[in-house]
Amino acid sequence: MATAASDLPSGQYYRDLNDYIAALDKAGKLQRVTRPIDKDTQMHPLVRLQFRGLEEKDRKAWLFENITDAKGHQYDMPLVLCAMAGSSDIYALGLQCTVAEIPRRWDYAQANPIAPKVVDSGPVHEQILRGDDLKDRCLSRLPIPISTPGFDNAPYTTASHWVSKDPDTGLHNVGNYRGMLKSEHRIGVYPASPGWGMRRHIELWRERGHDKMPAAIVIGVPPAVSYTAVTRLPNDVCEYDVAGGLAGHALELVKCVSHDLLVPAQAQIVVEGFVPTSLQEMEGPFGEFPGYMAARDYSWFMEVTAITMRNKPIYQAFLSQFPPSESSKIRGIGWEAACFDYLKAGGFDNVLEVHYPETSGSFGVCLVRIRRGKEDDGQKVLDHLSKKFVGKVAIVVDEDVDIHDPGAIYWALSYAMQPYRDVRVVDIPLMPLDPSIAPPGANRGLTGEKPRMSGLLIDATRDWAYPPVSLPRQEFMEGAVKLWQEMGLPELNLRKPWFGYNLGHWSAEETEEADLAARGDYYVTGEKQRQQRRTLD
Secondary structure, eight states: OOGGGGOOOOOOOOHHHHHHHHHHHHOOEEEEEEEETTTTTHHHHHHHHHHHHHGGGGGOOOESSEEEOOOOOOOOSSEEESTTTTHHHHHHHTTTSOOOGHHHEEEEHSSSSSOOOOSSSOGSSEEEEGGGGGOSSSSGGSSOOOOTTTTSSSSSSSSSSSEEOOTTTTTTTEEEOEEEEETEEEEEEESTTSSSSHHHHHHHHHHTTEEEEEEEEEEOOOOHHHHHHHHHTTTOOOHHHHHHHHHSSSOOOEEEESSOOOTTTOOSEEEEEEEEESSSEEEEOOOTSSEEEEEEEEEEEEEEEEEEEEEEEOEEEEOOOSSHHHHHHHHHHHHHHHHHHHHHTTOOEEEEEEEEEETTTTTSEEEEEEEOOTTHHHHHHHHHHHHHHHHHHHEEEEESSOOOOOHHHHHHHHSOOHHHHHEEEEEEEOOOOOSSOOOOTTTTTTSSSSSOOEEEEEEESSSSOOOOOOOOOOOHHHHHHHHHHTTTTTOOOOSSSOOOOOOOOOOOOHHHHHHHHHTTOOOHHHHHHHTOOOOOO
């Protein structure tokens, strides 16, 4: 069930993660766990069950208040999981809107970004640990869970928003990347997509002759920051600005204690350090959003110089791995909004809706619903998509096709397109986490020549006028719904289309004959046809 407007928080946007967790609890969307839970073997398997055994509406965020590890160590901070996007309803709560209003909130935020403001101090600097403070215990202070017990080779940060900046412009990037726990003072990072975000910044710092790049990991933030960190925004757009647009006010940022990067003052935890630009280590395997273990490969790492945090911090993690998951939900909603804006900015005012199905990891399949005016409208949309947002398969359909219903997509694929005419294969931007790119052990694009990645473009819009949809006309179906309800039959969840409608190829004579039939006067039509007989030669 979508969030009701009456159930939403009133007043200002959440100041921090603490405020948001309180709102989740009040809305009945928080599962508190006070019994001891092993973060290495029990935590993720327990929460995974809700994605394999419950309807989306029943998923919750989970707050673990008594955390141990495989060696019996007790942690002094709680951990929240699935708080940002355990479901669409939870995501909507994070934006203080209804599910139906999410696209408009994103559209407004991108059109009206709010630049952050720098402040002298904030809660994230209540504890500043560096030097001797971290000599014996550094990263092990944090209850970083194992996401895929039995397959992952270490604990990995997942809701880890890595901050870096362009060495020329100073423009900050906030991107969400996993972080492999390698030692007390070293953590891996896997910025997979060439030319984007932190990956591009590392390349720029190296090209400018720098042997290391300042970086920071932000953990535990208001939802607006997480929502922008996981969304593919243009390289010349700062995520802090769009997050401000989502929140409705400027984010407060503080300067790191190890370098001049700016991080959210209201964050729970910040891990600071430097990334060597010319060194890589083996990283992985790790369970990733396509639903398979991501193969080990060489990637970058950060040498930790400081940890700053609140006096009583809350550690935050995402549940990713096999779809559906929190990862697929948070990516899907953000990507839908960003892709819609990308198409609109490209001049495609006929685009009505974009959808990335959760079961595709909110990446592999991109569905677009358009109002088709010209013969090549569908192909033009696909051409523009393939430059950035295509995923693996992009399908464009007519405005009457429900892109949230797989059955409606199968219908469009079956009868609105011809493969020889409407299907193309093109090269698309690389996503190294896709296991179909290359066999295990082969180059996946972090070093050397990039492997080829292709996308399937399908224009499943109708190329000409069609006869009506073969369902009873609307007034007859509405009468049937009323009758159904009077009979006390089970509640209906009607899928579109649930009544027939004209698609352009239908004559006045055919309409008249159908009206006659509905009145019981079909013999009139039979007599007319008798008079129109023809004799075969």
